[in-house]
Amino acid sequence: MDVGQPDDFSAIEKRAYAAGSSKHYTVDAKQEFAREFVSYAIKLNALYEGSYPLSTALARPLIAKKAVEVAKREEAEAIAHGSTSKGNDQVRFDLAIKALAPNVRILAPARVWGMTREEELSFAKAKGIPVTAEHAKYSIDENLWGRSIEGEDISDPSVVVPEDAFLWTKRLREGKLELLIEFKEGVPISVNGERMELSALIKYLNVLAGSYGFGRVDHVENRVVGFKSREVYEAPAALLLISSHIDLEKTVYTPLELRFKREIDSLWSDLVYRGLWFEPLRTVLERTANELNRWIEGEVKVEVEGPGLKILGRRSQFSGLSEEISSYNKGWYPTDEMARGFIEMWGLHSLHALRVRGM
Numbered sequence: 001m002d003v004g005q006p007d008d009f010s011a012i013e014k015r016a017y018a019a020g021s022s023k024h025y026t027v028d029a030k031q032e033f034a035r036e037f038v039s040y041a042i043k044l045n046a047l048y049e050g051s052y053p054l055s056t057a058l059a060r061p062l063i064a065k066k067a068v069e070v071a072k073r074e075e076a077e078a079i080a081h082g083s084t085s086k087g088n089d090q091v092r093f094d095l096a097i098k099a100l101a102p103n104v105r106i107l108a109p110a111r112v113w114g115m116t117r118e119e120e121l122s123f124a125k126a127k128g129i130p131v132t133a134e135h136a137k138y139s140i141d142e143n144l145w146g147r148s149i150e151g152e153d154i155s156d157p158s159v160v161v162p163e164d165a166f167l168w169t170k171r172l173r174e175g176k177l178e179l180l181i182e183f184k185e186g187v188p189i190s191v192n193g194e195r196m197e198l199s200a201l202i203k204y205l206n207v208l209a210g211s212y213g214f215g216r217v218d219h220v221e222n223r224v225v226g227f228k229s230r231e232v233y234e235a236p237a238a239l240l241l242i243s244s245h246i247d248l249e250k251t252v253y254t255p256l257e258l259r260f261k262r263e264i265d266s267l268w269s270d271l272v273y274r275g276l277w278f279e280p281l282r283t284v285l286e287r288t289a290n291e292l293n294r295w296i297e298g299e300v301k302v303e304v305e306g307p308g309l310k311i312l313g314r315r316s317q318f319s320g321l322s323e324e325i326s327s328y329n330k331g332w333y334p335t336d337e338m339a340r341g342f343i344e345m346w347g348l349h350s351l352h353a354l355r356v357r358g359m
């Protein structure tokens with residue numbers, strides 16, 4: 001399944017036949033992933049528990065959907081996946097398959113046989129299935145939106161993640177990188193004036209911002225299966241685009257819109273993380289997000305320097321900020337009487353409560 005990860009798909013095909021497959025499909029789902037999944041992650045500022053841009057979580061329902069399409073075409077009676085019983089991915093795969101093909105059986109051999117990671121690796125070795133050195137050391141999942149890294153050596157959250165775990169965010173360039181990101185209806189459409197289709201724009205930012213060492217996440221995460229784990233990610237484009245999008249939203253929305261939007265952002269992120277892509281509420285949240293993102297137009301100027309990101313400025317035709325109103329030097333000034341009246345009534349609830357309580 002090509003969801004934008006830098007894999008060698010002909011090697012994967014060879015491996016499938018080596019493992020005993022009778023038929024192999026390579027499915028290109030890059031555009032669909034960018035347009036129907038990642039675009040909403042941007043519109044809804046998807047950061048699970050404030051940190052994880054949901055890269056792995058987002059791709060799972062799409063992978064399941066494509067697997068179901070193949071299963072239907074081949075009249076297969078079962079779909080197999082490699083998840084164990086300890087991860088979130090099994091929940092996402094199983095629920096997506098159940099939603100789309102309730103009569104197809106789900107086989108998860110690693111879960112059935114209760115295999116540990118070491119047992120999986122030695123099983124692969126015994127069966128002559130090649131596993132790259134990188135994958136032998138860490139459990140890695142990659143797609144257009146990010147790279148997830150897990151592993152025995154880094155499961156202790158106090159351990160500093162070794163440099164060899166990282167691939168997308170090696171600091172190859174010093175200095176500052178200035179970028180101008182243009183948004184239309186909440187989705188980025190150009191970088192430094194150059195228009196790009198969404199998946200190309202994301203790839204471009206991953207490589208460019210990643211080469212400055214930007215885009216790492218290291219946090220302790222609440223899994224859906226009942227326990228905490230240390231999780232490490234590389235997602236330069238995701239972090240950059242979500243930060244820029246959040247900034248533009250603050251420029252445009254009314255205070256109530258902004259507050260409401262943060263509520264639906266976190267609802268949507270939680271639902272996606274928890275494997276509930278097919279929960280009916282998701283599309284309701286997305287329609288609402290589309291409605292609110294109609295006004296998210298304009299440009300954000302950002303600067304990347306090493307692991308740091310700074311917003312340098314923003315501009316929007318729907319900006320709620322009026323210099324005429326806010327400037328300390330010109331334009332509108334409320335009179336002393338207006339200000340006093342407002343403050344008096346604004347604070348009245350609290351001041352009155354203090355008085356009756358003798359405080």
Ligand code: ARG
Nearest residue numbers: 056057088139140141148231
């Ligand atoms: N903790 C992340 C999630 O649940 C990453 C999962 C990575 N998956 C993997 N097979 N390494 O979305």
